[in-house]
Structures are given as structure tokens and as C-alpha cells.
Amino acid sequence: MVMKHRLLLGLLMVPLASACSLQPVQPWQRGHLARPEMAWEPDPLLAAYRRHVQFSKEAATGGPVLGGGGCGCN
Structure with missing residues (x-):
């Protein structure tokens, strides 16, 4: 019974949590x-x-986007 409540709560929280990002x-x-x-x-x-x-x-x-050689010389 507890597992059903957790599943239901989880299913209800996903639309509620994502609703604020749609505006x-x-x-x-x-x-x-x-x-x-x-x-x-x-x-x-x-x-x-x-x-x-x-x-x-x-x-x-x-910078932080591309990888380099790693030798340490600039």
C-alpha cells in the first residue's frame, strides 16, 4: 500500500515540478x-x-570547452 502511494506521489510531482518551467x-x-x-x-x-x-x-x-594536450606549456 505504501508503494502505491509513493508511486502516485511520484507521478503527481513530475507534472507539478515541470509546470513552472513552461511559462x-x-x-x-x-x-x-x-x-x-x-x-x-x-x-x-x-x-x-x-x-x-x-x-x-x-x-x-x-578554456573549459575544448580539450588540450596536457603538457602544461603555454
């Missing part, structure tokens, strides 16, 4: 999403430093 962002809401604290990396200087460190350690030409 487009309204023009008056875009200002909230453009705020600096909503950015993936809010500090551009720190983000550039981290990319440089990762580039230097991994010798990955192209």
Missing part, C-alpha cells in the same frame, strides 16, 4: 533576472582569474 519570462520580470547577483559568476574579475588558473593547470586551449 515564458514576462518582459517586466526580465529586470530581476538581469541583476548582478543572478549571474552564474557575479564577480567577472574572479571568474577571469579562475579561468586563467584552469587554463594554466590543464593546458586546455580554448
Whole structure:
């Protein structure tokens, strides 16, 4: 009986959880999403430093997107 309730709850949660992602962002809401604290990396200087460190350690030409040789020489 408990298993049926969990299955039913799981089946009901999937549409409820995905319903919020189906609504487009309204023009008056875009200002909230453009705020600096909503950015993936809010500090551009720190983000550039981290990319440089990762580039230097991994010798990955192209940054985190492309793979490199791994020899460590730039």
C-alpha cells in the first residue's frame, strides 16, 4: 500500500515540478533576472582569474570547452 502511494506521489510531482518551467519570462520580470547577483559568476574579475588558473593547470586551449594536450606549456 505504501508503494502505491509513493508511486502516485511520484507521478503527481513530475507534472507539478515541470509546470513552472513552461511559462515564458514576462518582459517586466526580465529586470530581476538581469541583476548582478543572478549571474552564474557575479564577480567577472574572479571568474577571469579562475579561468586563467584552469587554463594554466590543464593546458586546455580554448578554456573549459575544448580539450588540450596536457603538457602544461603555454
